[in-house]
Amino acid sequence: MHLTMDALSRAECYKLLAGTVVPRPIAWISTRSAAGVGNVAPYSFFNMISAAPPLVVLGAMRSASGGLKDTATNILETREFVVNLVSEPMLEAMNLTCIDAPPEVDEATLAGLAMLPSELVTPPRIAGSPVSLECRLYQAIDAPPGSTIILGEVVAMTIDDRFVDAATLRPDPIAMQLMGRVHGVGGYTRIQTDRTLQRPVY
Template identity: 40%
Template sequence: MQLDFATLTPLETYRWLASTVTPRPIAWVSTLAKDGVSNLAPFSFFQVISDEPPTLLVNVGAHDDGSLKDTLRNVQDTGELVIQLVSAAQATAMNASAAKLAHGVSEFEHCGIATVPASQVKPPRVAGAAVAFECALAEVQPYPRDNPNCYLIFARVLLAHIDDQILDGHGRVDPQKLDLIGRLGGSRYCTTRDRFDMARPS
């Protein structure tokens, strides 16, 4: 089978890419609007792209009508965000926060998701998240530049909160205890519980 992407609709393109480039980690992003309303939304086009400076990349698509999502607007207005990783225990809450709500409605309040204060930025953290990165906006790049349908948020990590309960005896992250979920195609997800080790060739 071969796919000529020049012949595919945007929806077909998304479905093929999203169902093959898997599993994808999920960025559960919390932000604040200028008026102080909190926002929380998950994004599965997400990755670490640099360790010096420590930088995460979140791809935020535009709404179908081309308008900007609250996450992007808030980040552009305030320059701050918190990126949480999603554990299996938080999967239902994460999914609930993906609902399309009216502008100005907080997903934290609507979904009953508890918060804790961040240390260096104003957006709240998700209570109970095993890993949370407090970030400052480095830059936003529209893509494609001439007619953007998504926006790449480059988020510089200022501070990380790591739950001590996910660490092993050597102070390193134990994947079994971290127990994250990843996005597959459609409505499917996976966990990081099943794994294997391979030594890199010298």
């Protein structure tokens, strides 16, 4: 099958890409509105894209009403967010926070999440998340008709001491039980090391 994206609907493009570009890490993003209301939501259009500067990327689609989702609104207004990574024990709580709650509702309260203060940014981090990345907006790219792409600079990170070697700074993402998203209808996968390869030298 060969498909030309121009000939497909938005939903078909989503289905095909979200079901093939897998597994995707999940950014469980905490933000604050300009008025100070907290917000938590998961985003799997997410990855690291640079180490110097340390950058992550997020893709926020428009909400059903066609407007910006609360996470995107808050990041554009305050220029700050925290990416919390999702471990298997937190998967159900993460799923609760994707609810389409109005801006005045903090999904952290709905999901019974404990929050802890961040060091360098105003939005708090999620207690129990093995890794939290404190980010400042680096650049936002409007991608009409349906998306806002957000580049964030990671200015600080917190890793649970159990999952990082203090001497080498090597993290253990498998011990963290981090989860990945595998398709758009509620599928998730565990990560594990199946193969280890040495890089070739020419």
